[in-house]
Amino acid sequence: MIRKAGIATLILAFALATMPAEACTGISLTAKDGTVIRGRTLEFGFPLQSSVVVIPPGKAMSGTLPDGGKGVSYTSKYGIVGANALGLPVILDGVNDQGLGIGLFYFPGYAGYAEVTPENASRALAPQEFGAWVLANFATIDEVKRAVKDIVIVSTPMPGLGSPQGSVAGVHFYIQDKSGKAIVVEPIGGTLKVYDNPLKVLTNAPTFDWHLTNLNNYVNLSVTNVAPVTLDGLRLSAFGQGGGMHGMPGDFTPPSRFVRAVAFSQTAAPTETADDTVLAAFHILNQFDIPVGSVREMSGEEVINESTQWTSVTDLTNARWYFRTYGDQSIHMIDVKDAIAAAKGEIGTISMESTQPIGNVSTKVVPAK
Numbered sequence: 001m002i003r004k005a006g007i008a009t010l011i012l013a014f015a016l017a018t019m020p021a022e023a024c025t026g027i028s029l030t031a032k033d034g035t036v037i038r039g040r041t042l043e044f045g046f047p048l049q050s051s052v053v054v055i056p057p058g059k060a061m062s063g064t065l066p067d068g069g070k071g072v073s074y075t076s077k078y079g080i081v082g083a084n085a086l087g088l089p090v091i092l093d094g095v096n097d098q099g100l101g102i103g104l105f106y107f108p109g110y111a112g113y114a115e116v117t118p119e120n121a122s123r124a125l126a127p128q129e130f131g132a133w134v135l136a137n138f139a140t141i142d143e144v145k146r147a148v149k150d151i152v153i154v155s156t157p158m159p160g161l162g163s164p165q166g167s168v169a170g171v172h173f174y175i176q177d178k179s180g181k182a183i184v185v186e187p188i189g190g191t192l193k194v195y196d197n198p199l200k201v202l203t204n205a206p207t208f209d210w211h212l213t214n215l216n217n218y219v220n221l222s223v224t225n226v227a228p229v230t231l232d233g234l235r236l237s238a239f240g241q242g243g244g245m246h247g248m249p250g251d252f253t254p255p256s257r258f259v260r261a262v263a264f265s266q267t268a269a270p271t272e273t274a275d276d277t278v279l280a281a282f283h284i285l286n287q288f289d290i291p292v293g294s295v296r297e298m299s300g301e302e303v304i305n306e307s308t309q310w311t312s313v314t315d316l317t318n319a320r321w322y323f324r325t326y327g328d329q330s331i332h333m334i335d336v337k338d339a340i341a342a343a344k345g346e347i348g349t350i351s352m353e354s355t356q357p358i359g360n361v362s363t364k365v366v367p368a369k
Contacts, residue, residue: 023295023306024105025257025288026174027265028182028200029281035274036180038200039281039313040093040103041288045297045304048085050092052321052334052350054343055080057097061089061136063125065116066156071124076136079340081321083312086160089347091131097336098139099178099316102131103202104171107186110205111170114152114190126156127171127187134175141181148185148192174202178316184208201261204254211258218259221245223267252295257288274315278322281313282331292326310352328354 023043030036042050055061057079063071082094082102095101104127116124125133130153138144157166174197176182182197186208195208203211222244228237238246248263249256264284271277290308297304313322319336334350342348 023252023254023257023288023290023308024103024204025261025285026103026105026202027261027281027284028176028180029265029268029271029277029284030180031274031277032270032272033274035277035315035317036099036176036178037274037277037281037313037315038101038103038174038176038182039285039311040105040174040202041285041290041308041311042083042092043290043295043306043308045306048092048309049087050083050085050310050352051087052323052339052352053080053082053084053089053091053094054339054348054350055089055132055136056340056343056345056347058345059136059347061132063129063133064156065121065124066154067116069121071121071126071154071156072133072151073122074133074137078136078139079336080132080135081334081336081339082131082135083310083323083352084349085128085158088128088159089132090128090158091135092128093312093314094131094135095314095316095319095321095336096135096139097319097340099319100135100139100141100144101176101314101316102134103174104128104131105174105202106170106204107172108170108205110207111172111187112189113155113168113187116154120152123151124154124156125151126158127153127169128158129156130171130173130185134173139177140179141175141177141183144175144185145183145194148194151192152190153187153192172202172208176200176316199262199266201258201265203258203261206254211255214255215259215262218248218263221248221263252288252290260287274318274320278313278315278331282311282322282324285311285313323352325352325354328356330354330357 026040028038059076062073078096082091093103155168159166172186182200184195186193224244226243292305292307295306310325
């Protein structure tokens with residue numbers, strides 16, 4: 001059973017949380033054999049203490065209203081694996097046994113949730129509960145599109161976020177199924193707006209349609225090196241490789257990361273198999289890794305360092321969830337069906353904590369050829 005976040009964790013969250021995660025980046029790739037891969041980074045300004053949560057089919061689940069009351073009630077139809085936060089039964093990123101995956105991305109300043117009414121209370125979810133609801137109930141993007149018309153997301157705080165009592169997380173969602181179809185769901189003005197996501201990329205604020213429009217500023221980018229030109233007899237050429245991408249934004253703001261994510265995912269070299277494509281996704285996501293100290297926020301005299309706490313890649317075709325953490329760049333894999341079988345009908349967790357191994361190969365000397 002998932003434990004609630006301890007008092008020490010909540011105090012730590014209260015002390016450190018001023019400007020939570022705003023730097024998550026999501027991409028998707030497809031292998032030549034048809035395997036669909038989705039990947040993302042997860043950034044935050046204090047330790048989320050994520051674990052992998054395993055939710056079997058047949059578990060009673062429900063949404064939570066702002067006053068602590070019960071919202072929508074349902075029973076999980078599918079088995080789920082994904083990362084939680086602060087010991088809560090929520091899915092920040094995960095996949096079900098049907099190959100439907102979801103990622104929660106921060107959306108500060110733009111998320112607008114529905115007001116609770118007697119008419120909609122029985123259809124209500126907290127923002128952090130949306131991921132589990134989607135994965136527990138649906139197998140395809142088309143099913144999700146139909147179902148989101150019947151539920152509302154309300155301003156229920158997430159315990160431990162910003163204070164021990166919690167605060168409301170402004171978020172939006174990237175959802176994709178094993179056919180490759182992808183959508184973005186954004187809570188705007190109390191309603192859930194659904195966008196098709198043809199480029200299969202997501203970052204944070206502003207709205208998804210704005211990011212697509214902003215791409216028009218970068219139609220000059222190319223993976224092909226720029227050819228030399230001659231001006232009045234003077235030959236000018238690029239200083240080195242990569243001239244075609246000169247001008248691509250390199251900072252960590254959401255618009256800049258969106259442009260880079262599109263550029264790198266759209267120009268990725270073709271890969272043959274699921275394994276090849278999983279590794280390719282991790283390599284692309286290296287471009288968005290935030291080391292401690294590179295992005296900072298001041299809270300009084302306290303320095304808040306945002307960093308990439310973990311990176312996940314999902315094989316939607318084979319229902320496998322891969323991850324690595326800031327403290328251990330080794331890649332770990334969880335097969336959804338195997339994890340569900342190991343859970344034996346109960347909700348359980350798998351630790352994401354580990355230490356980076358460093359291999360000593362000093363004595364592996366062989367004669368030179």
